[in-house]
Amino acid sequence: MKALKYLFPALAASFALCCQPVDPDTGSDDKDKGNQEQTEPEPEPVVQGQCIDAPLVLEFNSAPELGAEGCITVFTSSGSQVDKIDLADLASVSVRADGTMIPKQKITADTPYNTTLDALKSGSRYRIVHYTPLRINGKSLEIKLHNSVLNWGGTYYVTIDPGVIKGHPGIAKDEWSFTVKPKPSGTSFKVRQDGSGDFCTVQGALSHASTLGKDTAVTIEIGEGTYHEMLFLRDKNKVTLSGVSREKSVISYPNNENWCGGSGSSKNSKPTAGNAIGNCGGRGLALFENCDALSLNGLTIENSFGELKGQAECIYFNSGSNAHKLTIESCSLISFQDTFLCKGEVWVHNSLIAGHCDFVWGYPKACLFEDCEIRSRAAGYIVQARVQAASDKGFVFLNCKLTAEDGVKDGSMYLARSGGDSKVFDNVTFIGCTMSKVIAAQGWHSSPAPNPSTPTATSGWKEFGSKDAGGNPLTGHNALGKYLSASEAQAFSTREAVLGW
Numbered sequence: 001m002k003a004l005k006y007l008f009p010a011l012a013a014s015f016a017l018c019c020q021p022v023d024p025d026t027g028s029d030d031k032d033k034g035n036q037e038q039t040e041p042e043p044e045p046v047v048q049g050q051c052i053d054a055p056l057v058l059e060f061n062s063a064p065e066l067g068a069e070g071c072i073t074v075f076t077s078s079g080s081q082v083d084k085i086d087l088a089d090l091a092s093v094s095v096r097a098d099g100t101m102i103p104k105q106k107i108t109a110d111t112p113y114n115t116t117l118d119a120l121k122s123g124s125r126y127r128i129v130h131y132t133p134l135r136i137n138g139k140s141l142e143i144k145l146h147n148s149v150l151n152w153g154g155t156y157y158v159t160i161d162p163g164v165i166k167g168h169p170g171i172a173k174d175e176w177s178f179t180v181k182p183k184p185s186g187t188s189f190k191v192r193q194d195g196s197g198d199f200c201t202v203q204g205a206l207s208h209a210s211t212l213g214k215d216t217a218v219t220i221e222i223g224e225g226t227y228h229e230m231l232f233l234r235d236k237n238k239v240t241l242s243g244v245s246r247e248k249s250v251i252s253y254p255n256n257e258n259w260c261g262g263s264g265s266s267k268n269s270k271p272t273a274g275n276a277i278g279n280c281g282g283r284g285l286a287l288f289e290n291c292d293a294l295s296l297n298g299l300t301i302e303n304s305f306g307e308l309k310g311q312a313e314c315i316y317f318n319s320g321s322n323a324h325k326l327t328i329e330s331c332s333l334i335s336f337q338d339t340f341l342c343k344g345e346v347w348v349h350n351s352l353i354a355g356h357c358d359f360v361w362g363y364p365k366a367c368l369f370e371d372c373e374i375r376s377r378a379a380g381y382i383v384q385a386r387v388q389a390a391s392d393k394g395f396v397f398l399n400c401k402l403t404a405e406d407g408v409k410d411g412s413m414y415l416a417r418s419g420g421d422s423k424v425f426d427n428v429t430f431i432g433c434t435m436s437k438v439i440a441a442q443g444w445h446s447s448p449a450p451n452p453s454t455p456t457a458t459s460g461w462k463e464f465g466s467k468d469a470g471g472n473p474l475t476g477h478n479a480l481g482k483y484l485s486a487s488e489a490q491a492f493s494t495r496e497a498v499l500g501w
Contacts, residue, residue: 053204070161113271120232127232127281152183284313319344366393379412394427404438420448443477455482464489
């Protein structure tokens with residue numbers, strides 16, 4: 001191993017470490033190699049203007065290999081520790097082929113907080129999640145610090161213990177320092193992975209947005225790239241997340257019930273190292289709690305867990321009052337089981353929802369999918385509704401296309417199945433939808449029976465104007481669903497009729 005470099009995305013520049021590099025084969029340094037060419041030391045790498053949430057990147061001449069002990073530690077310029085990644089904690093994770101670190105054992109309330117867990121901050125609340133603090137990317141080692149540990153305009157130095165990187169002696173106090181950019185002004189922020197924006201991560205921007213007034217409108221523009229992270233926002237209204245397009249702005253991270261149980265919640269304090277976390281932040285990628293007038297535009301959000309068995313939401317939109325509003329425009333939500341979970345009032349327009357088992361589900365007052373593609377990825381059920389009141393609209397699909405990925409068997413997908421709970425209502429309605437051959441001939445799954453088992457014009461399973469891929473009317477679905485008349489269908493045929501806005 002020769003000269004170690006630091007790469008800071010904010011400046012897209014490299015800096016050579018001014019110390020003697022160690023040869024990984026002999027353990028000797030270059031000054032002992034007699035007549036071999038010597039590397040001239042360069043100035044100390046002090047970097048100005050780094051994003052507050054930028055990853056720290058070490059660049060090598062060949063792919064680095066992590067050791068099993070030692071720490072990467074970040075200090076203020078005055079010597080106060082602000083963050084640490086302990087390689088001993090990596091014994092609790094496995095590394096996927098893409099470099100993502102995942103828990104070996106399920107995270108529970110009793111799990112001790114260690115440096116492979118993060119506390120995503122929104123206002124005064126924290127969502128505890130697993131994350132990837134270290135990722136080898138080609139010849140680089142990417143170090144992702146924990147959320148909200150740095151201060152605007154602060155200056156910091158980094159130390160790396162010997163043994164953290166196999167064959168390298170480490171980095172001492174005076175060898176690596178950086179300064180964070182000043183706090184951005186205004187209410188419109190840019191997220192750019194190359195450091196040219198206000199933030200390098202989406203969560204960094206969300207955490208900052210949560211410090212502004214609850215009803216202050218905030219726009220977060222997300223640049224091109226794939227952002228490997230989970231998200232959290234609570235008690236913040238009028239936030240718009242806007243990407244370049246669903247193809248170019250992608251938020252992707254693996255999570256599921258077997259790693260972190262429950263649909264998701266937050267807590268009012270950050271756990272301390274070695275103590276029980278108290279509660280896990282849930283199995284989804286994005287958790288939005290009590291956020292009104294939230295908008296997502298031109299994005300893909302993918303829970304990349306990638307297996308059929310295991311609840312793994314992309315989004316949990318949790319409205320405690322069941323009245324908060326969410327708009328999703330020109331987005332893709334991709335998972336397998338339980339892709340989209342919601343409460344409140346939701347409008348999803350011109351978007352893709354993909355999954356295979358109850359991949360649209362929840363407790364909404366009204367959730368309208370308009371001009372959307374609902375794509376089956378394997379055999380299963382599209383909807384499981386748990387609507388709180390018989391008169392609530394629940395889930396409505398208006399002018400949608402029900403499609404399937406290649407290889408999914410014809411007749412293997414049902415429009416809905418019931419959770420079998422008599423305390424909630426199976427209110428699901430399809431209006432003017434085109435249904436491919438993947439939809440089972442009987443339409444609705446019969447066991448357990450829905451509530452009500454005999455649908456009415458306002459409650460239960462319903463449809464109107466269903467047609468096949470050739471535009472021919474579809475009939476013959478079982479009696480657990482009701483075919484509406486044209487006049488009955490009017491109550492579900494426009495956004496204003498369904499949502500009132």
